Amino acid sequence: MTQRQMQIGEVAERTGLSLRTIRHYEEVGLVTPSARSKGGFRLYTESDVERLMVIRRMKPLDFSLEETRDLLEITDRLSATEPPPAADRERLRERLDAYRKVADARCEKLRAQLIAAEDFAATLRRQLDRQG
Structure with a gap:
């Protein structure tokens, strides 16, 4: 079963993180998009969203x-x-x-x-x- 893939905008909306923050987390190696679209857009899965939420929850601490x-x-x-x-x-x-x-x-x-x-x-x- 393949996981549904989301573009960065939807992920940002779901996590409350900015596009810039998500890209920064990718640059520093905390999260890696699961795939790229044919057009080169980052594609994320539910697992990626969960990972970003862990990162987001660690931030206030x-x-x-x-x-x-x-x-x-x-x-x-x-x-x-x-x-x-x-x-x-x-x-x-x-x-x-x-x-x-x-x-x-x-x-x-x-x-x-x-x-x-x-x-x-x-x-x-x-x-x-x-x-x-």
């Missing part, structure tokens, strides 16, 4: 391009049709778990920042109400 590349390599190797040997698989899972722990910690930090920001906004609203 301040993962570097190198960390993103490493994580994608880990997930690619773990989901390959030819699974890695058991010892390699265990090491890959440990590295993946390390990224999960970092992501969890960064999410917690963002939650604390959001609470502080919401508190500040509420302070401003109260100040305006008193002046009203």
Whole structure:
């Protein structure tokens, strides 16, 4: 069964990423279009869209391009049709778990920042109400 192929515009719309950003991710080797049309247009599959969404979700957590590349390599190797040997698989899972722990910690930090920001906004609203 062949996967439906999408041009970059549809992928940009589905992922919320700009065309420029998607092209940049291709240039730095994070994503590769699955094919090219006869006219040379990039063609992407659902798997490519999922990969771009992983990259997009890592961005707010301040993962570097190198960390993103490493994580994608880990997930690619773990989901390959030819699974890695058991010892390699265990090491890959440990590295993946390390990224999960970092992501969890960064999410917690963002939650604390959001609470502080919401508190500040509420302070401003109260100040305006008193002046009203």
